[in-house]
Amino acid sequence: MATFEAVCDAFARQARYCDEHGSPFTARLLRGLTQVMREGEPALQAVASWHGEPMLDALPLRVAGALHALVLEGCAPELTRHYPGGGEGLDETALSRVAVAALKAYPQVLADYLASPPQTNEVGRAAVLVGGFMTIAAHTQLPLRTLELGAxxxxNLRWNGYRYRFGDSVIGEVSSPLELTPAWHGDLPPPAWPVVATSAACDQxxxxxxxAAQRQRLRSYVWADQSLRLQQLDAALSAACRQPPLVEQVDAAAWIERQLHESLPEGVATVVYHTIFWTYLNADAQERIARAICTAGRVATAAxxxxxxxxxxxxxxxxxxLLLSVWPGPQDIHLADAQAHGNEIFWHGAAVDELLRTAPRHGAPATSLTIDHFGESP
Ligand SMILES: C[S@@+](CC[C@H](N)C(=O)[O-])C[C@H]1O[C@@H](n2cnc3c(N)ncnc32)[C@H](O)[C@@H]1O
Structure with a gap:
């Protein structure tokens, strides 16, 4: 069982992270709630006496999610007045009092949000991935068969259906309701718009x-003062609602072992991809996934x-x-660094040029089996 100090520490760390990632409102809210917990507020008793690992369990984000849900549902007008967009910013002490009053009025909402980890899907990360897919298309000159883990x-299965504005350049699906406009640093990715032959995905x-309830819950986990992220999510949801993406409910290690068990199909480049997923796995699952990929890579050919x-x-x-490994090879490339939600991207064009100078090796066997992440934990 966590100590009360561990809970307070998790709130403080999450508040710092929110500050660093452009959510000063959530940071202020979490600091205010810590103060109220220290005063022994009964409405926060289940939080203060948390039984698990408060940071690993994303406890502060469970509470922030519950409060944002009350605002999005229009249940707590007083709280809404003090939320971003409501126009009346309060200091952290006054804000936490209003927040606690809302949680007292709707204890079942807090209990419900405490019962499961936050579940997010950040479409801004499609803007990070797209340069990787363009690089793979330029290198292999083939349509892509994509397999997403932890989707x-x-x-982000629909990355090829979105419009991207990188500096003055617009790429992707011009008619998309979603335009992603990250601050882009460096050269542009190679000008090869990928054709997607097939796509599949899994998540536990x-x-x-x-x-509608699951859509609203997804929205509630977006930090309340990040209206651009919420707009992007809404645009992606409205684009996807006509034909919801299929995400198979299964453990990623079992799924990728199954997907890569058969020999790789010819005429397509098989691409396994994932975003902000790896750290959620235990060591055994990481090992199984890396091994399944590297084993399949050993028999990859240019075709x-x-x-x-x-x-x-x-x-x-x-x-x-953003890391890329390609087989035949293997060749490992550090393609980019990017802010976690994809709103700023530092593209490493020189590494890509280097890859494109080497044509895919026709039928060459892989020289080694690499399962590390370029020598550093992922
Ligand atoms: C932080 S979320 C990221 C979601 C998405 N990739 C994104 O970037 O928006 C991590 C995802 O990994 C999934 N996940 C964690 N462990 C998993 C496992 N063993 N098998 C499949 N999915 C898993 C979670 O359910 C969650 O959807």
């Missing part, structure tokens, strides 16, 4: 976006190549990295 609601707890594209946290001091 959540599946919104997929979000079913045909269900049936394999790529592993991942946008993952390397260490918490630096931006997450």
């Amino acid at each position: 959540s609601a599946g919104l 707890f997929p979000v079913d976006i045909s269900d 049936a190549p394999l790529a592993w594209l991942r946008f993952e946290i390397g260490d918490f001091r630096n931006h997450p990295r």
Whole structure:
């Protein structure tokens, strides 16, 4: 069981993270709630006496999600007045009092949000991935067969249906209701718009976006002062609602072992990809997934190549990295660094040029089996 100090520490760390990632409102809310917990507020007793690991369980974000849900549902007009967009900003003490009053009025909402981990699907990450897919298309000159691990609601399965504005350049689906406009640093990705032959995805707890309650819950986990993220999510949801993405409910290790068990199909580049997923796995699952990919890579050929594209946290001091491994090879490339929600991207064009100078090796066997992440934990 966590100590009360561990709970307070988790709130403080999450508040710092929110500050660093452009959510000063959530930071203020979490600091205010910590003060109220220290005063022994009974409405927060279940939070203060948390039984699990408060940071690993994302406890502060469960509480922030519950409060944002009350605002989005229009249940708590007083709280809404003090939320972003409501126009009346309060200091953290006054804000926490209003928040506690809302939680007291709707204790079942807090209990419901405490019962399960936050489930998000950040479409801004499609803007990070797209350069990786363009690189793979330029390198292999083949349509893509994509396999996404930990896809959540599946919104990033649709990366090729969105419009991207990188500096002055617009790429992707011009008619899309969703335009992603990250601050882009560096050269542009190679000008090869990928054709997607097939796409499939898995998640242990997929979000079913045909269900209005699940859509609203997904929205509630977006930090309340990040209106651009919410607009992007809404645009992606409205694009996807006509034909909800299929995300198979299954453990990722079992799924990818099954997907890669058969020999790689010829005429397409098989691309396994994932975003902010790896750190949620235990060591055994990480090992199984890496091994399934690397084993399949050993028999990849230029006609049936394999790529592993991942946008993952390397260490918490630096931006997450976009890494690519390709077979035949293997060749490992650090494609980009990017802010975790994809709103700023630092593209490493020189590494891509280097890859494109080497044509895919026709039928060459892989020289080694690599299962590490370029020498650093992912
Ligand atoms: C932080 S979310 C990221 C979701 C999505 N990739 C994105 O970037 O928006 C992590 C996702 O990994 C999924 N996940 C965690 N462990 C998993 C496992 N063993 N098998 C399948 N999915 C898993 C979770 O359910 C969750 O949807």
